[in-house]
Amino acid sequence: MAVTPRSSSAAAGSKALGADLGLSTDDLLEMYRLVALARAVDERMWILNRAGRIPFVISGQGHEGAQVGVTWALEKGKDWIAPFYRSIATCLTFGMSPRDIMTAQYATASDPSSGGRQMPGHYGSHEHNLVSVSSPVATQLLHAVGLALAAKIKKTGQVALTIMGEGSSNQGDVHEGLNFAAIHKLPFVFIVENNGYAISVPLARQVAASSVANRAEGYGIPGVTVDGSDVLACYAAARTAVARARAGDGPSLIECKVTRLTGHSSDDQQTKYRSEEELAADRSLDPVPKFRAQLVDAGVLTPEAEDRIDAAIKDAVHDATEYAEAQPDPDTRTAMKWVYAEDWPSEGPPPWGMGEGPAAEGATPADPAGLPESVAD
């Protein structure tokens, strides 16, 4: 059975907010900063898209609270996350910077996720233990399970966590991976950010079960559903799952019920399949004002603290945009790099009638200076 943990805010009572979860005031303020920062970066992406500066946006708006709450339960720099395309707040919480996120939008040479090779939203950073995102959905679950297998065999004490939407959770890889992780009691946590839509298809047309979390029972692992707009409830659930994983007791499934405040992507008009009434109602589930009100009520977010955080976020978003705008495109002469570890000359065009350099129109003339020979071929 899925169990909904008691709301963390209701548990505050006479104790300080978050104290029962071991969270300090500084922790809460940092969590709020990350939630608000992710939203501000995301909103800037849409402005840049509508202004014609970047061609594509895929958004995490509405998911930020769950992402920060869940990620906070992991050990940064040690544990692993295989994220998905809405994981902006996850990536920021795990160590990526607004510049890292924004250079991905501009697909610059310095974009640490892919050097401008992937569409925006396909984040990844080996430095921060964030596995590279691809576009086929749910494939990453198996990568996190594999990381958990390596952690168990090598006895590193690491936990691997993966995240996807409820639409993706229907893929066969999820079944195969949860089954394997449960059999071997791997240190693995599966997060489903259930926003009720797989692009345009509503939950009732995706999942026959009463919840995604209920499916955990079939794998013999715990499954819980939490309010994804309640940052501390998400943290509490993830903390329990991470502790269980680290203790060698096996995987858990957490379904965070969130709302998708934007269309699926910048190429989607969600008013075509969602009513204005529904969208208005969903805005009440926005985690940003909700978390803010919770922290203000608890006396954690003082006006001074909020001013300080807001100003820093404004600066960071501005800096990231200016920085990414100024970054150069990747050099086409590097486009053959990293097919394999070693340089890859390809089984290229035949040597006759091709002159010295590449024959394709628009190709950069060969200039071997500073580049391995095969790159300049």
Next chain:
Amino acid sequence: MALKTFIEAIRDGLREEMTRDENVIILGEDVGKKGGVFLATDGLWADFGDDRVIDTPLTESQIIGTSIGAAIGGLRPVAEIQFADFIHPAFNQLVSEAARLRYRSNNGYSAPMVVRAPYGGGVHGALYHSQSVEAFYTHVPGLKVVIPSTPYDAKGLLRSCIRDDDPVLFFEHKKMYRSVRGDVPDGEYTVPLGKAQVTHPGSQVTVIAYGLMAHYALEAADRVADDGISVEVVDLRTLRPLDKETLLDSVRKTGKCLIVYEDNRFGGYGAEVAAIVAEEAFDYLDGPVTRIAGPDVPGVPYNHALEDWFMVDPEKIADGIRRLAAY
């Protein structure tokens, strides 16, 4: 030096690499206590234990996807797909994930892993235990594809594959497991990836082959020698990256090129080799670039007469050589 069967050489290679590097693990269906349905991993579970020889559920995508994650986590997985025919559920993990991981992360990540799979017909395996699947994967940059034909090469290439920093598919012709024997040195050695080998020198016709067909090409070369035709056989060993120089050098010498592969003819791996020869050795050719390959039916039929009809054999290759030599 010891005389080993093809499968013994593979098993020895696995054992020695697992002994050398504790990060090497094996996972697949029935690879543990049973030692695999062909016994390629026989005895390894007893020696290396549950953590390093892992029986998986019947979940090919999981076998490959988990291997990718384990490779990111510092292990060197050697995944066994029980029959190459059953690798298709893992196509997405191989093509979308393993092959692209390094490129899409701009060298941030890689998936050093080996996927072993028995392939090929002539063993009464019918449509779903006989397939040749190499063309699906040689098409994909980011993957390497190796098909050895001798025990010496199988062991030496497998060791190179396990030590390679990128994903490699290692296809083993199941008909060769116990029918092919050869000398294998006792000490450590490797055979480099990306190097073809001239296995029979000749002057009039080049025959390019790999796997079981590399043996049949040698048999065909002997048969046509009686007709006075001198054949040079090139065993590709690694299909991608392809050693173009060795095969082009041979074709430039003989002026005639026959490519042999067991897979369906249309769009098979040999079609790419034919295109390369036509593009890069055109001035040297003294006849059409030709292919002997499996017929274009969806699978190898079970009945013995039908299976013989499907399979490329030494006599069919010899016929092709005679026709090309007479051109």
